[in-house]
Amino acid sequence: MKTRTLGKDKLEVSAIGLGCMGFTQSYPPYPDRKDAIDTIRRAVDLGVTFFDTAEVYSYGKNEDLVGEALQPVRDRVVIATKFGYDLSETPDLTTSARPVSLSSRPETIRRAVEGSLRRLRTDHIDLYYQHRVDPNVSIETVAETVGELIKEGKVLHWGLSEAAPATVRRAHAVCPLAAVQSEYSLWYRKPEAELLPTLEELGIGFVPFSPLGKAMLTGRFNKDTRFDQTDFRSAIPRFQGDNLKHNMELVEYVEALAKQKETTPARIALGWLLAQKPWIVPIPGTKRVERIKENIGGADIQFTPEELADIRRRLDSIEIVGGRYPEDQEKMTGL
Numbered sequence: 001m002k003t004r005t006l007g008k009d010k011l012e013v014s015a016i017g018l019g020c021m022g023f024t025q026s027y028p029p030y031p032d033r034k035d036a037i038d039t040i041r042r043a044v045d046l047g048v049t050f051f052d053t054a055e056v057y058s059y060g061k062n063e064d065l066v067g068e069a070l071q072p073v074r075d076r077v078v079i080a081t082k083f084g085y086d087l088s089e090t091p092d093l094t095t096s097a098r099p100v101s102l103s104s105r106p107e108t109i110r111r112a113v114e115g116s117l118r119r120l121r122t123d124h125i126d127l128y129y130q131h132r133v134d135p136n137v138s139i140e141t142v143a144e145t146v147g148e149l150i151k152e153g154k155v156l157h158w159g160l161s162e163a164a165p166a167t168v169r170r171a172h173a174v175c176p177l178a179a180v181q182s183e184y185s186l187w188y189r190k191p192e193a194e195l196l197p198t199l200e201e202l203g204i205g206f207v208p209f210s211p212l213g214k215a216m217l218t219g220r221f222n223k224d225t226r227f228d229q230t231d232f233r234s235a236i237p238r239f240q241g242d243n244l245k246h247n248m249e250l251v252e253y254v255e256a257l258a259k260q261k262e263t264t265p266a267r268i269a270l271g272w273l274l275a276q277k278p279w280i281v282p283i284p285g286t287k288r289v290e291r292i293k294e295n296i297g298g299a300d301i302q303f304t305p306e307e308l309a310d311i312r313r314r315l316d317s318i319e320i321v322g323g324r325y326p327e328d329q330e331k332m333t334g335l
Helices: 033-045 055-074 106-118 139-150 165-174 195-202 241-260 265-276 289-300 303-317
Strands: 003-006 011-014 050-052 078-083 127-128 157-159 177-181 205-209
Touching: 003 205, 011 078, 033 055, 033 289, 050 265, 055 078, 055 106, 078 106, 106 127, 106 139, 127 139, 127 177, 139 157, 157 165, 165 195, 177 195, 195 205, 241 265, 241 303, 265 289, 265 303
Parallel strands: 050 078, 078 127, 127 157, 157 177, 177 205
Antiparallel strands: 003 011
16 A cells, blocks of 8 residues: 655655545444444554544444554554544533534543543544534644643644644644545535645645545436435435435446556556646545445556546536535534
8 A cells, every 4th residue: 555644744645545434424334343443443454554544434343443453553553633622511421422512621521531542442543633614712722732632642643624824834833744535526626715725735635535425426326316315315415316416427438447547446546546637635434345345546646647538627617516514513614
């Protein structure tokens, strides 16, 4: 597996990581714990060294799973997790489905890091993101708090998720950021306008989540696909009805590219992301070993400058309709 580095301190990670959320939430059916652990460990065997989770995913269950899976190989991997919600509001973290509130108060962050360290079975977090910007706490206060955790050795690097460029600048000025995580793919390109230039200027890495468009770019769906109510995509406007039918134009284009290059649509999508900047590291999520093998093959896809220019022209001509989140969640993003 090829490697890349994030931030000026050059945090080294595999060129393609593994987003672990789907093992326990949002995209059923879920594997049993033993199968999930075996899959994560197999990813390590295949060369993946970068694993992404979050405190709020299944209210701690996801971190606990990732922690058990990676404990035997802790010295070989980089674990990223996230803070930013007040989990003290959920009395039973293993079963409650009740929403929790944003909170990046210093005391909440300190409580969060101790819980994450315990569940991840480690004495340090390699990359610690603020999951969503808290409008009630200044980003400078957040940066100062995480800076203290870095001095204490509990956190090695930090980052932001779904933060606006101005927020990134303010945070970075207080405590340098290693990475920013946001959605970015052939399916969603808004970060190109302001965020990517800001990160390049400041020397901050970029970690695209949903790099396969929540599996839209894998070729698994068609215009008639309907998602079960337990599937997060069932609530996303761009996956619904006429929007989905319209958006198949992009899918068909990616499938055509894959045929031309004798590869798969997923590898085209990931290879295209890697071709944009050398400091971009996508974290596709999957629960299946065969998909992990397919995804890491995206690091071997090469595009000529002419091919990249042609792709960009075609993308600019394709309109994607429908929001990328339900309306209430869209308001929580900074892009």
